[in-house]
Amino acid sequence: MTVLVDPENSTRPAPPDIASAANAPESRGWFRSFVLRLHFYAGILAGPFLLIAAVSGGIYAIAPQLEQAVYAKELHVPAVATPLPLSAQVKAAMDSAGGATPVTVRPAPGPEDTTRVLFADPSLGESEYRTVFVNPGTGEIRGDLTTYGSSGALPMRTWISNLHRSLNLGEPGRIYSELAASWLWVVALGGLVLWIDRIRRRRQTAPKKPRPAPGRARTVWLHGTTGTVMLAAFLFLSATGLTWSSHAGDNITVLRTSLGWLAPTVSTSLDGKPPAAAGDHASHTQAPAGAASDPAAYDTVQRIARADIITAPMVDIKPPAKAGTAWTVTESGREWPATASAVAIDPDAGKVTSRADFKDFGLAAKLTRWTIAAHMGLLFGLPNQLVLLAVAAGLSAMVVWGYVMWWKRRPTRGSAWAMGRPAPRGAFVRGHWAGVLAAMTAMLLVGMFLPLLGWSLLAFILLDTAIGEAKRRRRSSVPEAASDRSEALSR
Template sequence: MTALTDPPTSTQTAPPDTRPSSAEPNGRGWFRAFLLRVHFYAGILAGPFLLIAALTGGFYAITPQLEQAVYAKELHVPAAARALPLSVQVQAAVKAAGGATPVTVRPAPGPEDTTRVLFTDPSLGESEYRTLFVDPGTGTIRGDLTTYGGSGALPMRTWISNLHRSLNLGEPGRIYSELAASWLGVVALGGLVLWIDRIRTRKRPKKARPASGRARTLWLHGTTGTILLAGFVFLSASGLTWSTHAGANITTLRSDLGWLTPAVSTSLNGQPAGQAGDHSGHGPAPAPTGAAADLTLYDTVERLARADIITAPMIDIKPPATAGTAWTVTEAGREWPATASAVAIDPAAGKITSRADFDDFSFAAKLTRWAVAAHMGLLFGLPNQLLLLALAAGLAAMVIWGYVMWWKRRPTRGRTWAVGRPAPRGAFIRGPWAGVLAAITVMVILGLFLPLLGWSLLGFILLDAAIAAAKRRRREPAPLR
């Protein structure tokens, strides 16, 4: 960031400026000056959102281990010699729930795990379910907790997840995370361009690692950002799929390109299968309407699914939401190389009515599922979590280093409102018309696809113009009387 100095007066002499100009009217300098200015404003104003997202995201990365420790009683049981039929386990949960009809059953994936039986509850929020945990060997209810979404997040992980997504402020709070995700990729890529340009244009060899001061902070900022660039871009792109405004545009784009995840058809009259999303926030099906009153059908449905393409230990069994529709069984695991195959079943006829084999998914649909699981720290287990922690720590450090550099080279001390000037104003509009037009086109497209990025970028421009106007007024001499 370039320090802002006042024009010399009769009692004040300005030192000569030996720095190279960063805003040649018709050279490449115009774009560098513009990029530097956007990078500066995004770092100063979007930095707090990025810092919060980094800290809460790092916290979320360790929730699998925390969940296993905090909810060990609900999640785990001594291994039994033989498990009870699934229908008996479900019956125990239904009795404990006062006769309510389950919306989803997740049989115990291992001999020391519990079976989850999910029920709707009008007192709970969207995608939240009352979940009873059943000992497969004895039918004993081990716990009664609220779980969230298709991933079955327990209360602690749900709270941390909502902290990361919306600061636990509900829908309005999601603006913060969408702003952070929107700017993260732009700031990271723009920073790479600036860093490469800085290295390429150095006139004399320098030490690879400056000893101290702002130069060292800049070296740490640039080097760390370059090393972690791919991770930052990945977090930005995958995080935006959860967002409100940009996420809707991404879903529309995926639909237009045929990249949505195939889903089975639950119709029993031969209708074609549809498509579904991929996020853990998508909860179980709506409450059944009496079609699943015969609990012995759970045994039939599980047997038919296991005899077909369903092989994963963790599965979700959903009874029909309405009369005349099929049961569905979906592989629920997200670790590598878990799949997401699904089948629709008519237990009365004893047959599979529709199937969606993960091996037949398009590469884009598979990639989306893998990306979501990796963003959640579930794809590769502990290595995935450690990588997310490293990215979170790196992003937090990048934001802090950015503020340190701004403070060390802040405007003239004593100015209460100045925020600094990283490059001369007006460099962008003095560039070659073709380049300026191309840059404006890219900004408009990005702004339309990522609305919060577009509106905040417009806010940066208006803020910069307001600061420039205020400075001009301060420098204008007082009228003579």
């Protein structure tokens, strides 16, 4: 019986076929060997992050339906034929909140929906609001919950969103999601390169080499085929996911700003001077007293906005953040055709003072809004959600298949699976100097834009090269030690 031993774990000389595999980079191409090793180990290390992101993202895709079922009382009422004036609904909410002044009002977008009146609460987190839900037909208070962000996510969806974003660990937890988004496109493109190369090599060597065992071959086929079919979806999720990341997201914002890709905003100034910049906690600043605390002003502002460019059923009406500034009305719906037109209104003068029509937005600004809505599963409704579920299931399966392949290829002593190990360590530095320099320059540029990817990639190369060099030296010392022992015995 022949026992195959992993040359990296053995002190005996490697068999000729395994020894020749150690020189594979020179015969197969150093770059392919580097991509193979990078894809293999990046998948192993980034796999847990990708799996968590896929599972939590899949759950988030169906969160709207879960939210509608769990919070049906707060969100829905029997169909209202003739709603009360918006001012009456706002007054009911203000009375329920102890006379507080709203920071945003979202009128009921449909006859079976409730009106949301949002209040600032210093005890809540960033972008969180105390929201009172009002029956637009009777003024009844249907609920009082905390909502998050411009999407108005309720507590359950907020928890799922934070799980997907940061494992509910706050700012430190965002490192996980940024690593997952940063590595997803690298692993996906690297896998495509290897899959194409595998098909090409298999066609060339099929008559000469036997095919691998059916079990492992099927796993490799499923892994490669699924990754190729879903490549575009993986790249889309990676690119859009990075816009929410901490480090890379800041760089993306700077790039969009420099290229003029940001969506235009309305000016809220009423005296011709730009308003002072809001602080970090401006979202929780109580609206000033005066017109903003007069519920009747909401009727006037809504009427003026509807007579202008605001046509979407779901809008956000915001009173002035400070004295001497205008009200704003913004379309907030995300479904296709999702628009984001906005107007600034002076209710005392009864006119629009500034406007930003979505049709005049640049293509990049429109694409940003649409792609983010698609990433959230909101753009095309149920079909969008089903696609995201399928992609999440595919990515989860890809990670599982990858670990199965790793388990079958692991360098176990005395196992035939030891023959299936990936390209030897240090393949990158053994390439042609021009290719290595070009690759290092590309990685440096990518690392500057995606810091977590750059640092983790650098750590991989340095560690892999160091371990490979140490093991190479140990293997080279084995024949010398064996020769010394043989010479001593001969004496």
